[in-house]
Amino acid sequence: MRGNKILIVGAGAIGGYFGACLCRAGLDVTFLVRRSAYIKISKDGLSIKSPLGDFVVHPQVIQHISEIPSADLIILAVKCYDLPEVLQQIAPLAAAGATVLTLQNGVDSEEMALDYFKQDCVVAGVVYITARLAEPGLIEHFRRGTISLGERSGEKSERAQKIHALISQARIPCHLSLQILKEKWEKLCWNATFNPLSVILDQPLSLVLKSDELLAIVRQGIREIISVAAAENISLHSDIIEDAISATFALQDHYTSMYEDYKNGNQTEIEHLNGDIVRRGEKSGIPTPTHKMLYSLVKGLELKRKHLVERGGGSV
Numbered sequence: 001m002r003g004n005k006i007l008i009v010g011a012g013a014i015g016g017y018f019g020a021c022l023c024r025a026g027l028d029v030t031f032l033v034r035r036s037a038y039i040k041i042s043k044d045g046l047s048i049k050s051p052l053g054d055f056v057v058h059p060q061v062i063q064h065i066s067e068i069p070s071a072d073l074i075i076l077a078v079k080c081y082d083l084p085e086v087l088q089q090i091a092p093l094a095a096a097g098a099t100v101l102t103l104q105n106g107v108d109s110e111e112m113a114l115d116y117f118k119q120d121c122v123v124a125g126v127v128y129i130t131a132r133l134a135e136p137g138l139i140e141h142f143r144r145g146t147i148s149l150g151e152r153s154g155e156k157s158e159r160a161q162k163i164h165a166l167i168s169q170a171r172i173p174c175h176l177s178l179q180i181l182k183e184k185w186e187k188l189c190w191n192a193t194f195n196p197l198s199v200i201l202d203q204p205l206s207l208v209l210k211s212d213e214l215l216a217i218v219r220q221g222i223r224e225i226i227s228v229a230a231a232e233n234i235s236l237h238s239d240i241i242e243d244a245i246s247a248t249f250a251l252q253d254h255y256t257s258m259y260e261d262y263k264n265g266n267q268t269e270i271e272h273l274n275g276d277i278v279r280r281g282e283k284s285g286i287p288t289p290t291h292k293m294l295y296s297l298v299k300g301l302e303l304k305r306k307h308l309v310e311r312g313g314g315s316v
Contacts (some may be wrong), residue, residue, distance in 0.1 A: 015077025026171035040137035080272035150180035231284035
């Protein structure tokens with residue numbers, strides 16, 4: 001990574017919050033956004049409402065990748081399902097030497113990027129934050145807000161250290177990890193259980209925590225992830241099961257990001273969470289019945305929503 005010119009792709013809950021923090025710190029930040037966000041941010045700025053203090057920044061925003069001639073760091077802050085289109089857009093910048101930092105849920109985004117670019121330009125990241133996009137240009141931040149990043153190989157590279165320094169410069173809690181793939185699998189344990197359950201139940205996380213039967217689904221789902229991860233040489237300790245449940249009590253009044261996507265009529269990340277686990281399990285000969293169930297139910301709800309919309313039935 002040569003310089004400090006940062007391109008952030010997406011201004012949703014993650015890209016908007018962390019990008020605004022980087023911008024507030026005086027770093028050279030440009031956002032690549034959709035038209036609705038472009039109009040709002042260009043006019044009123046990017047607003048953050050947070051218990052840590054509200055603030056507004058006025059970053060450079062663009063709608064087309066051709067509007068930025070170069071970048072040193074590209075932070076991918078879009079959903080997993082948007083990656084194919086985004087990778088195609090940023091390919092010229094990556095070919096010119098930009099480093100790409102992935103901040104997606106699941107464990108397949110780095111594989112997708114490396115397979116597309118065919119070059120070593122990717123640093124993996126994991127985000128821990130509770131936030132939502134209230135409307136274009138307005139991010140509501142509730143708690144947490146940290147980033148962990150590192151090389152997939154586990155080495156302490158110069159480029160990873162530089163990204164860590166840039167993010168830390170903005171006073172964003174940031175950890176330089178030597179086991180970033182393990183961290184991504186650990187986060188998957190939570191995302192692939194609590195996320196789909198929140199969509200299926202149409203309730204905040206508190207309902208899962210109150211039910212022994214639902215918590216049994218969470219525990220079995222995480223056991224299956226531990227087995228699939230082991231087949232890919234990622235060792236997850238069984239303690240992660242109860243750790244994931246315990247950590248959820250601090251979030252019990254919130255809805256998950258998958259729930260927000262589903263209720264807003266957007267595509268969910270079910271293919272890149274539970275669907276990915278099922279496919280990896282099939283490849284390794286490991287049964288994943290819990291994730292097959294969760295995947296099928298969410299896909300069924302998405303199909304139901306589609307049929308309601310086609311019949312003019314409105315919301316789910």
